[in-house]
Amino acid sequence: MGGDRKDTAPGAAGGASAAAGAAARPEAIRNVVLVGHAGAGKTTLVEALALTTGAVNRAGRVEDGTAVSDHDEIEQRQQRSVQLSLVPVEWEGVRINVLDTPGYADFVGELRAGLRAADAALFVVSAAQDGEGIGGATRMVWEECAAVGMPRAVVITHLESARAGFEETAAQCAAELGGDDPDAVLPLYLPLHGPAGPDGHAPVTGLAGLLTGTLYDYSSGERTESRPGPDLAPRIAEARNRLIEGIIAESEDETLMDRYLGGEEIDVRTLITDLERAVARGSFHPVLAAAPAAEGARQGLGTVELLELVTRGFPTPLERRPPKVTAPDGSPRPDLTCDPDGPLAAEVVKTASDPYVGRISLVRVFSGTLRPDETVHVSGHGMEDRGHEDHDVDERVGALTSPFGRQQRPVPSAGAGDLVCVAKLSRAETGDTLSGKDFPLLMAPWQMPDPLLPVAIEAHSKADEDKLSLGLSRLVAEDPTMRLEQNPDTGQVVLWCLGEAHADVALERLRTRYGVQVDAVPHRVPLRETFGQAAAARGRHVKQSGGHGQFAICEIEVEPLPVGSGIEFVDKVVGGAVPRQFIPSVEKGVRAQAARGVALGFPVVDIRVTLSDGKAHSVDSSDAAFQTAGALALREAAADCPIHLLEPVDEVGVLVPDAYVGPVMSDLSGRRGRVLGTEPAGAGRSVVRAEVPEIEIGRYAVDLRSLSHGTGRFSRHYARHEPMPAQVAARLRREEEAEAHSR
Structure with a gap:
């Protein structure tokens, strides 16, 4: 780093094979996640x-002709990244x-998995933003990384754009x-521009290293070094002075600032060492x-500096x-190193x-060494509310591989600090812990975003219906941000x-991976019905046929109760x-009819049903007859009463x-909604508290993102049922009737 020596890239065979070779020691591994909004250029940078x-x-191909950027068919159709991908490379023996993470907000779960697996983050920002700024979602991820002390750097891309301004x-x-310390985010290099073209745009052809004062020219396709001329000296000096002050402010040597302000020229090696420590x-x-890289070139501009x-x-x-970590039962375990x-401790990310x-599992090994064909213990927290079962089983590890594009290169083992793909873990799901079967462990889970956009689905055909359950279970096993x-x-x-894009990908995966065609249908909110006033009715079920007949008559009175009272008999x-x-039979019939509804098919609640009279027959009365009479009585009472x-x-x-x-x-x-108030949440944010009818926030996950430019989050919890306004209820009735006629 700092550009104080000349670097050249290793040959294609060495760079490709070494990244998938023998297990590396932790000190020779770097795990880096790329973060940035969609279109910032993350995949191009990879x-x-x-x-x-x-x-x-130079054609961007590995030995078998595939490309490192080969995407699955969904990504190719949608022209965007929708999943986390791992690309291992090697530089100077490391x-x-x-x-590479998706930049679209709907796939933030993939981003969080990448943050869990990485030790540092590269924030990719486009220089051609048209004034749109960094992006609220990117700022939020930056703050999350800051909260846990994750090292971060910024890479500015799209310098080739005519609108670019580094x-x-x-x-x-x-x-x-x-934030409060803008001098902690400063350039190490300044772009150098070549002659302007016919459109007046001057392309970036090299970089000026601010610490060493060395120029790096990429115009030939190979990085070459030179010294700056006098025309560049003022521009470099101003940026260099600010950079040095920023580095010294973070130095552990408390005398360095006084020496610098006293006019002493600080040694470049000292500055680079302090810079590296502050970054780490x-x-x-x-x-x-x-x-x-330009066509035919071997090095992209700035890539050597980034690798350094x-x-x-x-x-x-x-x-x-x-x-x-803890034991699977929650009892304490010593901290890992x-x-x-x-001891083996790895996690499916x-x-x-x-x-x-x-099934292929991408695993980060935090401790110990993972080897193929060994038996490990699989522990999972379980997320029953999202369709994920709790895990506490032993399972045999399949082959270990290192991915590259569509290739899977075999590796003999994966040691602490490394990432590896594991085949055929049939029980392990994302977020599960892999540990030694004789010393099982369970890792604290990482934060998962709550899925808050409901998508109701139906099997397209009878054949799809038979495969739907298995397909859905596999789908949610892959994606813990989805709830079934x-x-x-x-x-x-x-x-x-x-979000909508997340839903589209899920339905597409059901179709292409699991052969299940489904149709999205309108999501129904679970409404309730109740009586608007007291009513009375008779339920008469009398039938005579050959043999025993059916005879049951009951008279009931119905009165409304306060919200939340349920049903009293x-x-x-x-x-x-x-x-x-037969009295329990009447109650059973009343409750069964209440569950089916009396108006629009929603359950009836908050009523008291009083059985006041009735008639029976010594031969023809039965449990079934009085159940039917009880149900008829409740329907008759509802016929002459307003139902809310x-x-x-x-x-x-x-x-x-x-x-x-x-x-x-x-x-x-x-x-x-009824806004209950606001409260500060720190760092220039606030939480707005409100009570809102569920029917009004079905698409709020999408609408809030648009309203807040991707910076808003929300949570929702059921509070209670309340009477629906008359005009809204009338509209809903018309919609239900129209739907019934269409069927």
Whole structure:
């Protein structure tokens, strides 16, 4: 780092094979996750790094002709990344596991998996933003990394764009990501521009190293070094002075600042050492520039400098503390260290399916060494609310491989600090812990976003219906950000997703991977019905046919109760008009009819049903007859009484930057919500508390993202059922009747 020597990329064979060779020691591993909004250039940057390290040839191909950027068919159709991918490369004897994450907000679960598996983060920011800024979602991830002390650096891309402005973008990064300390986010290099073309745009052809004052020219396709001329000296000096002050401010040598302010020229090696330490600590965040290689070139602009930063400045797995562990029953276990000879502790950070290999698990090894064909213990927290079972079983590990594009290269083992793909773990799911069968462990889970967009689905045909259950179980096993629900009130199968794109990918995977065609149908909110006033009715079930007939008559009175009271059944029969053995039958029939509804098919609640009289026959009366009579009586009572609809109301908490509090409150009020108040949540954010009818927030996960420009989050919890306004209930009745006629 710092550009004080000349580097060349290893040959293609060395760069490709070494990354998938024998197990590396933790000190020779770097795990780096790429973060940035969609279109920032993360995948292009990965391809450029692979080319510079020799992992691919100049055509971007590995030995078998496939590309490192080969995506699955869903990504190819949608023209965007939808899943976490691992690309291991090697530079100067260091294995770099590059984790490329989707930039679209619907796939934040893949991003969080990447953050869990990595020890440092590269934030990729486009220089061609048209004034859109860093992006609220990117800022939020930056703050999350800061909260756990994860080292971060910024890579500015799209320098080839005519609208690109490196200095302006770097200043914006310092202002928006630096927070109270913008001097902790500073460039290490400045782009150099070549002659302007016919359109007036001057392309970036090289970089100026601010610490060493060396120029790196990429215009020939190979990085060459030179010294700057006098025309560049003022520009370099100003940026260099600010960089040196920023590094010295983070130095552990308290005398360095006084010496610098006293006019002493600080040795470049000292500055580079302090810079590397500050980066590894997570207290200084260098800004670099990168661009893909020109056609026929062997190195992309800035890729060598970026690789130097990763190998020298980013921490090894030894410098990052593994997650806390317990025994599967919750009893304490000693803290882990990143020791290849220690107890095995690994975690499944991603689960995928291959049509030929089957299930493939991407695993981060935090302690010990994972070997193929050994038996490990699988422990999982379980997320029953999301369709994930709890795990506490032994399972045999299949082959270990290192992915590269569509290739899976066999590896003999994976030691502490490394990432590896494991085949045929049939029980392990994303988030599960793999440990020694004689010393089982369970890791503390990472934060998963709550899926809050409901998508109701139905099998397209009878053949699809037979395969639906298995397909859905496999789908949610791969994606812990998805929740599967069989709603007991509406009978619908509901996939809870993070957004519309997340839902589209889920349904596409059902179709292409598991051969299940489903149709999305309108999501039904579980409403309730109740009586608007007291009513009385007779239920008469009298039938005579050959043999025993059916005879049962009961008279009931119905009165409404306060919300939340449920159903009460009272027996006031006198004189044995209804024999004692049949009174429970009447109650059973009433409750069964209440569960089926009396108006629109929603369950009836909050009523008291009093059985006052009835008649029986010594031969023809039966349990079934009085159940039928009880049900008929409740329907008859409802026929002459206004039936009110009750709708579920949720407690909603919306976390947004303070600038969006007003619009969020107005939007919630427009959804018939009652805003209860706001409370500060730190760092310029507030939580808006409200109670909102559930029927009004079915698409709130999508609408809030648009309203807050991707910076808002919300939670929802059922509070109670409340009477639905008459005009809303009338509209719903019309919709239900129209749907019934269409069927």
